[in-house]
Amino acid sequence: MPRRPIQHPHGRKPGPPRSNEKAAGVGCGWDPVAAWYDKLVGEAGSDYHRNLIVPAALRLLDAQPGESVIDVCCGQGVLVRPLLDVGVGRFTGVDASPRLLTAAQSRHGNDPRVVWVRADVCKTGAWADASHDAAACLMAVHDVVDVAALFSNIARALKSGGRAVFVLLHPCFRIPRTTHWGWDGDQKIQYRRIDGYHTPLEIPITIHPGKNTGELTVFHHRPLAELLTALGHGGLSVVACEELYSHRRSQASGPFSKAEHRAAEEIPVFIALKAVRG
Numbered sequence: 001m002p003r004r005p006i007q008h009p010h011g012r013k014p015g016p017p018r019s020n021e022k023a024a025g026v027g028c029g030w031d032p033v034a035a036w037y038d039k040l041v042g043e044a045g046s047d048y049h050r051n052l053i054v055p056a057a058l059r060l061l062d063a064q065p066g067e068s069v070i071d072v073c074c075g076q077g078v079l080v081r082p083l084l085d086v087g088v089g090r091f092t093g094v095d096a097s098p099r100l101l102t103a104a105q106s107r108h109g110n111d112p113r114v115v116w117v118r119a120d121v122c123k124t125g126a127w128a129d130a131s132h133d134a135a136a137c138l139m140a141v142h143d144v145v146d147v148a149a150l151f152s153n154i155a156r157a158l159k160s161g162g163r164a165v166f167v168l169l170h171p172c173f174r175i176p177r178t179t180h181w182g183w184d185g186d187q188k189i190q191y192r193r194i195d196g197y198h199t200p201l202e203i204p205i206t207i208h209p210g211k212n213t214g215e216l217t218v219f220h221h222r223p224l225a226e227l228l229t230a231l232g233h234g235g236l237s238v239v240a241c242e243e244l245y246s247h248r249r250s251q252a253s254g255p256f257s258k259a260e261h262r263a264a265e266e267i268p269v270f271i272a273l274k275a276v277r278g
């Protein structure tokens, strides 16, 4: 599929970070924002990890005792404990950020079943060695610059027939700065407004808005067709898909709250895909 040019919807031109910006980049992943992310995710995962992302990943991965599982873009290691708890024989965490890998190591000790690898997952490397039964990639598909390379490297990391599970923000409904909640007072409906979808976007995300720390990440929006096609080209066939709906509910009552609950039940936050290496 020919790549369309990246649009910069907020007047932001491509290029290196400005002088006061510490952008999470290709070479070191989220290293510039590692302290913030480690605190956000903590020991057991963020609220969304605990309630939606990790349960869906475990369901779809269906890891068996003794299996080898690789977590691609593992961050500070949110999947280590749940996978060791189901008895996997080997856990490999790969990430580009030295600080997040250090946080992962310090959180999870020196368990002999766990291996940490620092690598840019958009480049082929020794980690993609066809030795794993399953791979996970949580909340990172929208962070990597080259998704085609990510998918084909994950396929290379798997044994033939190996499973790969991806959980990401739903590309149809959750595009930063481009999709928003709206309120229709006449019909008492909370709706999701989608201002764009078809055009791939590169969206800078400021970590501490208002504090002017200059720390940011870049979110890469790609439409679903582009993601699914890249999975196929990478050698991964999609066999299951779950759309994940927010567990969060406001404590308020009245028509707004009713509409909010209905919207939460109708419009997903994340998409989880399971694919198999042919």
Ligand SMILES: C[S@@+](CC[C@H](N)C(=O)[O-])C[C@H]1O[C@@H](n2cnc3c(N)ncnc32)[C@H](O)[C@@H]1O
Pocket (backbone or CB within 6 Å): 025, 026, 028, 029, 030, 031, 041, 072, 073, 074, 075, 076, 077, 078, 094, 095, 096, 097, 100, 119, 120, 121, 122, 137, 138, 139, 140, 143, 144, 145
């Ligand atoms: C939002 S975090 C998700 C981390 C973890 N999977 C989780 O759910 O907590 C995205 C991760 O992708 C990593 N990352 C981004 N681009 C990368 C690349 N090209 N190579 C390796 N890691 C990368 C970042 O360092 C960061 O740890």
